Amino acid sequence: MGVLPELTKRHQVLLLAGGDALEALAPVHPVIPIPTLRYAYAGSRLSALETLRQNYPVLSDLLSCGEEEQRVTDLLAAFKPHVAICDVDPFTHRAAARLGVPRISFDHFGILAYCRPHVPLRHRPAALRDALVYRLLVGQPERAIVSSFYSAPPVRSGVRCVGPLLRDELFAVKAERGDEVLVYLNQGRHQYTPHVEHALRALDNPVLVYGTGEEGTDGSITYRRTDNRRFIEDMARCRALVCTAGNQIVGEALHLGKPLLVLPEESTEQRINACAVERLGIGEQVSFGDLKAGVLRRFLSRTESYVERMRWLARDGRRDAVDALERFAAELTAGRGPVERFRRAA
Known part of the structure; x- marks a missing residue:
């Protein structure tokens, strides 16, 4: 949301989103709805069992390359993007990977997978577990941008940590x-x-x-x-x-x-x-x-x-994020023609 206005000034953008992001983005830009994974509650507490139960149809579609996954793949194939910018949404990550579209991961959760944040000892087993699940869902994107109010060093090249994306x-x-x-x-x-x-x-x-x-x-x-x-x-x-x-x-x-x-x-x-x-x-x-x-x-x-x-x-990460997106896009599309089209998943 924070970088979308700048991207739409420079590029053709196809926007796909689900859940809360769909509700936030729909008033400001045309957006195509897609399924999303969500936490679920039992009473006042998060429930792993209820989360798994409610997300089972979406996970089943992902694992079987079902109707929704094929729909997202067809949308990307028709748009022919040079680059896919994806958050933790697995549908867009998998569809772009299947089509050979270079991917830039862009979210906060990636700080567990692509950076070395300070994690207290008591939380480290759960952090390792969640980073593994994250990687299983999104695969291995070519580049990653992590938006975070605190800094953490990257674990490899091609990763950039920026500040929060302020409205x-x-x-x-x-x-x-x-x-x-x-x-x-x-x-x-x-x-x-x-x-x-x-x-x-x-x-x-x-x-x-x-x-x-x-x-x-x-x-x-x-x-x-x-x-x-x-x-x-x-x-x-x-x-x-x-x-x-x-x-x-x-x-x-x-x-x-x-x-x-x-x-x-x-x-x-x-x-x-x-x-x-x-x-x-x-x-x-x-x-x-x-x-x-x-x-x-x-x-x-x-x-x-x-x-x-x-x-x-206090810091605003929008300018750094846009600069990183442009630089990564140029690196990933070198020799493939001008960077004209972005596909943004939220």
Whole structure:
């Protein structure tokens, strides 16, 4: 999303996307829907069994080169791209590989496969497992770009680590220090439990909650439905952010200088992100089960020290990402004619 406007100025772009990316991209560019793999919940917790059950039709199609995989392959064959830019989506990776189209992997999760991030000892077995699954899904792309709010050295040539891809709307707001605590939960219908609500209600600060699908005010808590512009405005003037540990939200909070109390989901990537938040000195982490009013108050009492660190660590990776994409595309298409067409999968 962050580099798409620049790519469309320079190249013909065929955009395929699924899941949340489809919803975000459809208003700004023509996009072809494709299936996607997703985490699934059982109650308030991520469930490996439920994730496998819900994703079985997609995995079956991938393993058997079924109808959806053939459809994606046919789309690429008709478009005849010089380069395929793919995130973790396995359909586009496999289709491009079958057609002999050079691939540039472009996502955050690749930091586990293509870089050497700092991984605490307790998370290393799971990190190795997830990196192996990632490689099995996407194969071996010729180049890789990793967008991350923290840096990590690459494991081989042809890999570039860039900063988070910030949205244009972030540069249209002015960061101010307000009193509200902003809460963002990417799966709020599962994650916003009575336990979490109780901890937030015990605060003296007003609270804004995004991600539950609700709208309205109940005591000190105001619920808001997803609205990107309003969310950015609220983030710009909040005191601090309580959120899941996704790379994008952390990068945006860094840019606006908003201290973070992160609640990592039960995935290795988010756990490593949460550890990076603490290691960089820009916030703290706590599990959903351990979130209490006392934890929130102690975190809020230390926010000034985190703000100071954030001033030195904020960065926008869009320019570096576009430069890396152009350079990698030129390398991969040398002798194949001009780089006129990109195929972007999100």
